[in-house]
Amino acid sequence: MKTNRSPVISNGLVILFALLFIFPFYWIVTGAFKIQTVAVAIPPEWFPLEPTLQNFADLFKNPVWRWTFNSFFIASCEMIGVCLAASLAGYVLAKKSFPGRVIIFTLFVAAMALPKQVILVPLFTMLADFGWVDTYHGLILPAIGWPFGVFLMKQFAQTIPSELIEAAKIDGCSELRLFYNIVLPLLKPAMGALAIFTFINGWNDYFSQLILTRSTPMMTLPLGVATLQGEYTTPYGVLMAGAAIASVPMIAIFVLFQKSFTQGITMGAVKG
Incomplete structure (x- = not known):
């Protein structure tokens, strides 16, 4: 009797990659x-035989709570702003007919191919002219017009039946009420996926935060932890303690939006 080895092999590969x-x-x-001596020991100690909290004590000698608040506040504001702006723009580009719609969407797609480093110099110059360098709004507002967010929401808004929108208009529904009561609930799975992408992108945006911040109180957690590296020595234990703390909000956001994220990722494949 033949046995089907495909599930065993596939499950084994999934477990292997998950462990990696x-x-x-x-x-x-x-x-x-x-x-420190154990953290850099060769061969490595796979599990701390003598665990210590000294790394966390050394870490919190710095304004870690302020850095954590900055990271959470900036990433959360970017998440809310991107989801709102992208859902509005995506709905308009998907369901409204107006001159230049195709050109505008093409520009958004083309903007996705531009590395952030290309626009960082003119962006910094503009923010410096506004006096927004080393400020919250200077870090948050440029990220709200994320081209990927508009692209993602536009693709999902196309799956909304046009007959449903027309029926709402016949019933006398205004544009804002139509968007808030009908379109927005249908876009929730996509917004859940976009919320996770945006929060992680804002939390890990080390390069932009490095360029646009000047003072220690305005630093984010990844940026602040990176400054703890010395010129001649590297406190690996302290850096790992900071990295462990920095990973907690991202895990929490993923768990919070996990259901919507899964629906958002799979919806296009099911409907396609």
Whole structure:
């Protein structure tokens, strides 16, 4: 009797890749409880035999709570702003007919191909002219017009039946009420996926935050932790403690929006 080995092989590969992706996080968490000599020891100590909290004590000698608040506030504002702006723009580009619609959408798609480093110099010059360098709005507002967000929401808005929108208009529904009561609930799975992408992108946007911040109180958590690296020595245990703390909000956001994220990723494949 023949046995089907495909599920066994596929499950084994899934478990193997899952372990490979989880291992860096495991190494960061365990490294946060190791002293410096153990953290850099060769061969490595796979599990801290003498765990210590000294790395966290050294870490919190710095304004970590302020850095954490900055990261959470900036990433959350970007998430809300991108989801709102992208859902409005995506709905208009998908369901409204007006001159230049195709050109505008093409520009959004073309903007996705531009590396952030290309626009950072003119962006910094513009923000400096406005006096927005080293400010919250200077870090948040440029990220709200994220081309990928508009592209994603436009693709999902196309799946909304036009007959449903027309029926709402016949019933006397205004544009804002139509968007808020009908379109927005149908876009929630896509907004859940976009919320996760935006929050992680804003939380990990080290390069832009490095250029646009000047003072220590305005630093974000990834940027602040990076400054703890010395010129001649690197406190790996302290850095791993900071990285472990920095990973907690991203995990929480993913767990919070996990259902919407899964629906948003799979909806296009099911309907396609």
